[in-house]
Amino acid sequence: MNIGTRLRRLTAANAPRSLLPRSSINRNGARTFLTTSDKDEEAPSLRGIHPELACLLQKSSNWSNEMREKDAGFFDRIGSPQKPKYLYIGSCDARVDPTTLMNVEYGQLFIHRNFxxxxxxxxxxVLSAIEYAVERLGVPHVIVCGHYDCSAVRASHTQTDHGIMENWLRNIRDVQRLHNKELSQIADAEMRHRRLVELHTIEQCNNVLKTGVVQQARRASFNKYGFAVPRVHALVFDPAAGELKKLPVKWKNELKDFGSIYDLYPDS
Structure with missing residues (x-):
């Protein structure tokens, strides 16, 4: 018995009966396995669209009809080429929807979200999103938005191996290391978490400013207009309070501190 067969038998022995794979023969004569439940078996309509997906599609249809009634030209505007003002880089947390929390019109945000x-x-x-937003769309603002009660930041607080996520969380652990002196002086665990969220957000803004495409755009606009764009902003959202705030960062000081190291176009 090979290891694959042994694993399948072990899984079948411990899995709930309703979730065991059901084999069937497709039109080409090949055997397929479908994960189903007894409830699925009793509902023929699920063979087409799952009810939870059907609910979303119906809500989308209702929304579309409502928007047409409120604003006849809405979809004409949405259907035209996008011209966003902001590149928004934020968390994929389900509670932090950028269009909703900023109360902006559709099409104003070019959005990139990750854990x-x-x-x-x-x-x-993320680098491709930044390049496209800055070079192709010409956004004048880049927003990095963190949020309190962030699962990724909380995970980075712990001395626990989170598996493959550790390769990603290490970026936040590095922020902890850079600011350990300040963080270690905060006795309250929740306040320490909130401060790390803020410091992490600022460091990600610094990372945006380190990219060649952003430096090129800022240098070119400064030489042409006398001011540098895109401007980079650090924001933090508090889900419990419903408040979005701008972090008080003195970017001139930040740029002065690392400019001699990360400035890729010092003489242009």
Whole structure:
């Protein structure tokens, strides 16, 4: 008996009966396995659309109809090429929806979200979003938005191996290390968490400013207009209070501190 067979038998022996894979033969004669429940078996309609998905689709249809009634030109505007004012980099936390919490019109935000609102220099996903927003869309503002009660930040507080997530959480642990002197002086655990959220958000803004595409754009706009864009902003949202605030960061001091190290275009 090979290891694959042994694992399948072990899984079947310990799994709830209603969740065991059910085999069937598709049109091509190949065997397929579908994870179903007894409830699914009794509801033929689920073979088409799951009721929870059907609910979302119905809500979307209702929303579409309501928007047409409120604003006849809404979808004409949405259907035209996007011209967002802001690149928003934030958490994928379900409680932190950027369009809702900022109360902006659809199309104003170019949004990138990930676990912990991290701007990592080796993450092609976030770097591609930054490049597209800055070079192609010409956004004048980049927002990095953290939030209190952040699961990623809380996980980085613990001396626990979180598996594959550790490769990602290490970015937040590095922020902890950089600011350990300040954080270690905060006795209250919750206040320490909130301060780490703020410091982490600021460091991610610094990471945005370290990218070549942002430096190029800021240098070019400064030479042409006398001011640098995109501007970078550090915001934090408090889900419990419903408050969004701007962190008091003196970017001139921040840039002065690391400019000689990270400035890629010092003479341009």
């Amino acid at each position: 912990g609102n991290i701007v990592c220099g080796s993450d092609l996903n």
